[in-house]
Amino acid sequence: MIDPATRHDAIADLWIADGRIRAIAPPHTIPAQPQAIELALDGCWVTPGLCDPHVHLRDPGFPEKETIPDGLMAAASGGFVAVAAMANTAPVNDHPAVTSYMLKRAREAGGAKLVPVSAVTKGLRGLELVDFEAMARAGARMFSDDGAPVDDPELLGRALRKAHLLGFRVALHEEDRALSQGRGINAGQIAARLGLEGYPTVAESARLARDLEIALRWNAPVHIAHISAKESLDIIRGARECGLEVTCEVSPHHFTLDESAVIQWGTYAKMSPPLRSREDVAKILEGLADGTIDMIATDHAPHDDMSKEVHHFPHPPGVAPLPQPLLEHQAQAFERAANGVVGLETALGLALELVHRGVISPMRMVELMALNPARLLGLESGTLRPGAPADVTVIDPERTWQAQPWRFRSRSRNTPFSGCVFKGKAVLTIVEGQIVYDELTVGEKGA
Numbered sequence: 001m002i003d004p005a006t007r008h009d010a011i012a013d014l015w016i017a018d019g020r021i022r023a024i025a026p027p028h029t030i031p032a033q034p035q036a037i038e039l040a041l042d043g044c045w046v047t048p049g050l051c052d053p054h055v056h057l058r059d060p061g062f063p064e065k066e067t068i069p070d071g072l073m074a075a076a077s078g079g080f081v082a083v084a085a086m087a088n089t090a091p092v093n094d095h096p097a098v099t100s101y102m103l104k105r106a107r108e109a110g111g112a113k114l115v116p117v118s119a120v121t122k123g124l125r126g127l128e129l130v131d132f133e134a135m136a137r138a139g140a141r142m143f144s145d146d147g148a149p150v151d152d153p154e155l156l157g158r159a160l161r162k163a164h165l166l167g168f169r170v171a172l173h174e175e176d177r178a179l180s181q182g183r184g185i186n187a188g189q190i191a192a193r194l195g196l197e198g199y200p201t202v203a204e205s206a207r208l209a210r211d212l213e214i215a216l217r218w219n220a221p222v223h224i225a226h227i228s229a230k231e232s233l234d235i236i237r238g239a240r241e242c243g244l245e246v247t248c249e250v251s252p253h254h255f256t257l258d259e260s261a262v263i264q265w266g267t268y269a270k271m272s273p274p275l276r277s278r279e280d281v282a283k284i285l286e287g288l289a290d291g292t293i294d295m296i297a298t299d300h301a302p303h304d305d306m307s308k309e310v311h312h313f314p315h316p317p318g319v320a321p322l323p324q325p326l327l328e329h330q331a332q333a334f335e336r337a338a339n340g341v342v343g344l345e346t347a348l349g350l351a352l353e354l355v356h357r358g359v360i361s362p363m364r365m366v367e368l369m370a371l372n373p374a375r376l377l378g379l380e381s382g383t384l385r386p387g388a389p390a391d392v393t394v395i396d397p398e399r400t401w402q403a404q405p406w407r408f409r410s411r412s413r414n415t416p417f418s419g420c421v422f423k424g425k426a427v428l429t430i431v432e433g434q435i436v437y438d439e440l441t442v443g444e445k446g447a
């Protein structure tokens with residue numbers, strides 16, 4: 001049993017009743033319950049349910065990429081009990097009716113729980129704030145224009161204050177688009193070899209510095225989405241020293257891959273922010289270990305192959321390296337291709353790799369993937385404390401498995417981790433006492 005909220009790390013029995021954690025006790029000390037189901041979980045880690053503060057479920061609007069039911073099943077099979085669904089759907093989640101639709105569809109679907117993220121501005125256009133109170137009443141638990149930065153500093157200040165008054169945070173996608181030009185590859189050696197224009201780290205760090213100054217001005221807590229640049233870590237440390245409450249997340253692709261992955265994976269390694277240099281990755285790993293980074297977020301971004309423009313390249317992603325430099329039509333296709341990778345079904349495997357490599361401890365991993373994201377979203381879960389909702393993930397840290405995208409529960413396959421062999425997997429996911437994913441008692445097919 002690993003519970004960072006109580007620093008509990010011991011072999012124990014867990015008793016769940018009526019959707020809540022009833023007790024944690026030394027082995028064989030909980031009296032037998034007449035109608036209880038007993039599960040022997042020898043060799044497994046029992047952790048508070050994993051929570052992903054940043055996913056794109058594409059619903060409403062893009063069923064060819066993902067739907068809420070498929071996304072929530074993908075989440076459950078990756079060990080997640082809750083996911084925060086970003087607002088860049090069609091229509092945008094900037095109106096209570098959209099939030100209500102998402103929550104209703106999630107309730108009917110099963111799988112992980114959906115936590116709605118409201119847009120900050122109407123239509124994500126950066127011009128007019130949504131009705132924060134109405135969105136919160138409808139069930140939104142965070143505010144973000146993710147995918148688009150909030151360019152107007154005055155508007156951003158107002159948004160931060162409104163969210164703060166309601167007890168929620170704004171999650172910021174930090175990008176100065178005048179500097180990034182919306183490019184999908186790091187400005188560096190690989191971009192030069194491919195003949196592509198790059199997205200420099202300063203486009204992230206300069207905007208981050210500005211936004212933290214604004215947050216400091218209003219003393220409003222803020223959350224920073226998917227940081228990728230080493231400079232961003234120092235900026236966040238500096239803001240904390242000034243007393244700002246700032247949390248931040250990093251995505252598994254940014255702590256695992258560097259910009260060279262684009263050569264093998266083409267547009268399957270294209271995301272915003274882009275994969276960075278090896279040096280950036282090394283600093284991100286330091287930040288995960290030393291506490292600068294608060295949580296892991298997949299930024300699960302499903303896309304069909306048409307949106308990824310894969311037909312413009314000579315080989316399917318991952319099969320052979322891209323031509324260097326790219327031909328003109330290939331370079332144009334790369335720039336046109338949608339940003340993002342799926343992540344819900346590989347995140348835990350990639351985080352466990354850090355544990356096996358000794359970068360982080362199991363306790364720290366659970367803090368990064370369960371406790372801290374639950375706190376960010378104001379959820380009661382994230383701990384195994386008696387009385388908490390029975391949102392639980394069971395991880396077999398020794399189970400080896402291979403990422404086979406054609407078997408993903410997600411509707412999309414856009415991953416640069418196809419074929420990776422992982423050690424460790426979620427084998428049981430429990431949401432409010434109900435088993436929503438089961439690879440333990442019913443075999444690999446799952447519930």
Ligand SMILES: [Zn+2]
Nearest residue numbers: 146147173225
């Ligand atoms: Zn983003």
